[in-house]
Amino acid sequence: METDLIIVREYCQKSHVDPLFIVSLEEDGLIDIQVVDGERYLLGSQLQDLERFVRWHEDLSVNTEGIGVIHELMGRMHEMQQELxxxxxxxxxLRTNYLEEIL
Structure with a gap:
């Protein structure tokens, strides 16, 4: 299975994101960084979450702790929507079965 890896340094340069922000997201367990031959990589599957976190941080001035809380609450909300x-x-x-029984 092939996994898309994104070089963190290049992502930060192209997206104008502070690399320390990426490190803080990793430290808070919000993203996973892989180190290969001294280079830090982000899994491509995490890119959508990372970009959402960057927007929250830059546009709404949410710190990494707040991002963690928002992410957790949105995950719970998604689970509740699926349950609903x-x-x-x-x-x-049940309604269909009940109606069939009484008719």
């Missing part, structure tokens, strides 16, 4: 969808499907199924 499943419950709605189950209610529809």
């Amino acid at each position: 969808k499943q419950l709605r499907r189950e209610v529809r199924l």
Whole structure:
């Protein structure tokens, strides 16, 4: 399985992101950095989260602790939305079965 790796140094240069911000995200467990031959790499699969974190930090002045909290809460909200969808499907199924029984 091939994994896309992004060189952190190059990402920071092209995106005008402070490398220390990336380090703080890693220290807070929000992203994982791999070191290969002394070069730091970010998994391509984390790029979407990283860009979201950068926007929150730059546009909203949210620090890394706040980013962690927001990320956790959004994850919980997504789980609750999925649970709600499943419950709605189950209610529809029960309602359909009930209506079939009484008719």
